[in-house]
Amino acid sequence: MTDVLIIGGGIVGLATALRIKQQRPGLSVLLIDKEPAVARHQTGHNSGVIHSGLYYKPGSLKATNCIRGYRMLLDFCDAENIPYDLCGKIVVATKQEELPQLDVLYQRGQQNGLGGLKKLTAGEMREIEPHVTGVAGMFVPQTGIIDYKQVSERYADKFRELGGDIRLAERVEQITPGNTLTVVVTDKNRYEAKLVVNCAGLYSDKIAQLTQRDPVDVRIVPFRGEYFKLKPEKEYLVKNLIYPVPDPNFPFLGVHFTRMVHGGVEAGPNAVLAFQREGYTKSDVNLKEFYETLSWPGFQKVAAKYWQTGLGEMYRSFSKSAFTKALQGLIPAIQEADLVDGGAGVRAQACDRTGGLLDDFAILENDKAINVINAPSPAATSSLSIGQTVSEKVLARFD
Structure with missing residues (x-):
């Protein structure tokens, strides 16, 4: 039996686990992730930007957590000798x-x-x-660059040093809330926990549904962001970070240029619908998950509203020349031949039934579980602050 069982080994789950153990060492805390290593999905595929809090509505959870998390992140990295660069x-x-x-x-x-x-x-x-x-x-x-995978691995190390337990390569299959304890069944073990904390990212809505009888009226819609990299001989075109003015009606920042903390320059991303939740390439297709997305009433409303934008993003996904043209809006000297294939990430974008793309962090609670159902960018920058917010909710249950 464990006091707190956390599902999800991305940067938010790890930060939450760490903050709980730092504040209440006596609580037993177990973190489970289905992958063989931490930070394998959203955390390990992002571009490594330390966000300043510029874009977010004053007073929103995004704004307050980003600004507080920014300072907490830098303090942590200073203490742990993790390199970063506040290049602006x-x-x-x-x-x-x-x-x-x-x-x-x-x-x-x-x-x-x-x-x-x-x-x-x-x-x-x-x-x-x-x-x-x-x-x-x-x-x-205030904007900077960092390696969030390295940050996450250090969170995990610190959590273990404090007595926390991490079980990797275990997939949660069933959650049964009881009167006092919740039973969590994985493909390898059975656990009993006083409280479940869901930080499952791309599968947070599905895990949330397992923790309660009432339907979760939010669906995660996966959007893939594809990047190119500048050839080394063209990296001189970008000194640090260059962003466009974003479309205020769309929860993405547009194609931009990012110098990476370990070297190199990324260009992108676009934002296309992924055909599965962990669909990092165009050929990654899960028909069941794709149908769940297409059949969600909220997504249908989003598609009806943004179909022109979506077609443009899809066109850029398949046309390197169109992607280049978008980049030339910022740097005209960029040529198609200057770009080589980069990586891709998938954003877990929460969408409600009415077609609202949730812009702010969202936490859904019941008496047996705390579900972080929307933690989009700048969640990595904000991770320790989000972890603090969730840990306070957790510790209130044990007072």
Whole structure:
């Protein structure tokens, strides 16, 4: 029997486990993940950006957790000698009609406590990024780069040092809440827990459904983000990070350029519907999961509203020239021959029945479980803060 059983070995699950053990060493905490190593999915496939909190609505869970988590992450990395680089980024308005949204971002950044934000003219942008083009921009000094897989592995090490238990390569198959204990059955073992914490990412909705009788009225819709990398001889075109002004109606930041902490420059991602929840390539197809996505009323409403945007993203997925053209909006000198295939990640985007794409972090609770059902970007930056938030909910159950 364990006090707390956490499902999911990504950065949010690991941070939650660590914060619980740091604050209440006497509680027994077990973390289970179906993969043979931690951070194998969203955490291990992202571009390694330390987000500043610029984009998020002031007062939202995203904003408050990002800003608090940013400082907690840097403090942790300083203490554990994990390398990172606060290189800053520029956000670029490539046309006049994007200027109002750029102003909104500037105001949000100030409201969220970001010091040092600087509005840039076209000439000032080129002093920072000589090859960029646009009508205006903004410099964000707090943005940085890091290896979140390395961070996650250190979370796991610290958790184990405090007496925490991690069981890998075990897939949860059944959860049965009882009067006092919940039974969690995996493909290898049977566990009893006083409280279950669900940090299962791409499968968080399915795990949440196992923890309660009432239907979970949110479905995870997987969106694949595909990247190219710049050839080494073309990396001089990007000094640090270059982002476009995002579409405020769509929960993705648009194709951008990211210098990586271990070297190299990524370009992307697009955002296309994945044909399975862990569909990292175009050929990854799970017909059952794909049907579940297509049949979800919320996704049907999203598709009806954003079908033109979706077709454009899909076209760029299959057309390197179209992807190149999107990148040329920021750096005209980029040519198709400058790009080589990079990696891909899958974002677990929660979608409600009405077609709302949940933009904020979302936690669903019942008397036997705490379900983190939406933890999109900037969850990696915010991981220790989210872990603190969830751990406080956990510890309140044991007071």
